[in-house]
Amino acid sequence: MMIEYFDYELLFPFIKRPSRYIGGEWNSIQKDKNFRENSVGVCLIFPDLYEVGLANGGIEILYGGINSRSDAYAERAYVADLDFASLLRQKNQSLFSLESRTPLARFDILGVSLPYELCYNNILEVLSLSGIPFCSKDRGEEYPLIIGGGPCAVNPEPLADFFDAIVLGDGEDIIGEIIEKVKEYKKSSKTKKDLLESLLEIKGLYIPAFYDVLYHENGTIQAVQPTHPMAPKRVLYRQRDIRLLIDGDFSFPTRPIVPYMQSV
Numbered sequence: 001m002m003i004e005y006f007d008y009e010l011l012f013p014f015i016k017r018p019s020r021y022i023g024g025e026w027n028s029i030q031k032d033k034n035f036r037e038n039s040v041g042v043c044l045i046f047p048d049l050y051e052v053g054l055a056n057g058g059i060e061i062l063y064g065g066i067n068s069r070s071d072a073y074a075e076r077a078y079v080a081d082l083d084f085a086s087l088l089r090q091k092n093q094s095l096f097s098l099e100s101r102t103p104l105a106r107f108d109i110l111g112v113s114l115p116y117e118l119c120y121n122n123i124l125e126v127l128s129l130s131g132i133p134f135c136s137k138d139r140g141e142e143y144p145l146i147i148g149g150g151p152c153a154v155n156p157e158p159l160a161d162f163f164d165a166i167v168l169g170d171g172e173d174i175i176g177e178i179i180e181k182v183k184e185y186k187k188s189s190k191t192k193k194d195l196l197e198s199l200l201e202i203k204g205l206y207i208p209a210f211y212d213v214l215y216h217e218n219g220t221i222q223a224v225q226p227t228h229p230m231a232p233k234r235v236l237y238r239q240r241d242i243r244l245l246i247d248g249d250f251s252f253p254t255r256p257i258v259p260y261m262q263s264v
Helices: 033-037 057-067 082-090 117-129 157-162 175-187 192-199 242-247
Strands: 040-046 072-078 109-113 145-149 165-167 211-215 221-226
Touching (some): 040 057, 040 175, 109 175, 157 211
Parallel strands (some): 145 165
């Protein structure tokens, strides 16, 4: 079992670049503990090193938009380098968010960016370092909802077993609806299966648990068949709602996070 509270700063003198993990950057947003306890917590994860992920504009757009809500907050996490990952395992500690150093398994939602195929192993590393089972079918009620999205989501099947839901389209156009569903789920006595069923109502969201995939002998996909009456035969790509850019909270960042180290 992981220790309930751990001072991660005790580890920083023993790693190469602690600036990857200390948080508190200029323009980063940290909500107080009372707000976090009474809101939907989202951790946005870029599955690469801090200095690579910090340059991702999509993460920053979602970060600002979610943090502008009165019922949710967003924090960030990146992949730990080999030295820090080794220390976390030695101390039996979890990978954590930069803003509040909360272990990732304690969030309500983990939003994982899928920017390129070479980062797929890193997604499993993030789950491993967080004590979260790899496959959706093995995660019980105590684990967060794990959602993928980004350029590689247009071909979601190679990663489908690891995610509860995959966004086909722009995250800023869909994350608000997901937060509303999770907020309702937290206030109710419903199960995670009930939550996944409610997510079927959101256009552009693929829920792998409600589909069977048939393969040809050569390993290519023959058919994807829904196993739930509410699951659509085809999950349509979610087009950007231009109203969000005009009237909503999601816009290009005007106060970008300034790191303590050189980013790409």
